[in-house]
Amino acid sequence: MSREQLEADLRAGLWSPPPSLPPRWFYDERGSRLFDEITGLPEYYPTRAEHEILARRSAEIIEITGARAVDELGAGSSTKTRVLLDALTTGDRQAVYAPLDISGEVLLETADRLRAEYPTLTVAPAVADFHHLPSLAGEPGRRLLLFLGGTIGNFTGPERSDFLAMVRGALVPGDHFLLGADLVKDPARLVAAYDDAAGVTAQFNLNLIDVINREAPVTGLHREDFEHVALWDEDALHIEMRLQAVRDVEADFTGIGRRWRLAKGEHLRTEISRKFHLDALHAELADHGLATATVAGWTDEAGDFSLTLARAT
Known part of the structure; x- marks a missing residue:
């Protein structure tokens, strides 16, 4: 991601009511590795639940779709996806896997490992934000596009509509879309998943301040001025993660010529x-x-998480 994109997001977000930034800025190399750590925490059930479904259903998914190419948005380290790749390459079938992610370091390391693990798999990574889809790999009509992990929940309603329209525009009839989505459940479990006892999610959230300081010209912005907060909004049906000011904040964004104030x-x-x-x-x-x-x-046995396989019509 470019400094220009960050500054555009800063202009659009910091002076909005409420101030906000898109979560793509979490995922520098450190943020991506922290998120991988989060997925293994006892409180964070979505990754285990999604993996449970994939372990049971991957062969069925490949059979239903007839896919010989899998494209994945926000692939990260492709940990869960390996179960699907096992099914895709059964019997040493030739296949294509095209992972896309914003974190180039993690993505390229993962691509090298996958090439070694799956000799018949062509791995074609793309370092990009999934808000702007490149051309999909594979034969049109036999492609499977993945968007896993519940990331669809990071969009507002209008953003989600725009995203799904973009996805449909990238597919042709016969292509399939596999979507992972978290389901409504006990709010206490939801909050715990985003505010773990070990404080890893807090470090992930606070890393955003480090990213801004590194990528944008700014003075007066310090991570120790913030604390991590996670809460459940029953009306909006979403968890909201926040960085709450523990003292008055006054930062000078010299690159865009604006000062930002946030009261304690x-x-x-x-x-x-x-x-x-x-x-x-x-x-x-x-x-x-x-x-x-x-x-x-499908859902996992506990009914916590869902995978939905849709076909472009």
């Missing part, structure tokens, strides 16, 4: 994570030309 107790919103009811989610997909009624969908 006020906050910067760094992420939302929407949780879904399946009927409503499937209706959204159908509204964007992604049919689910004749394809498939």
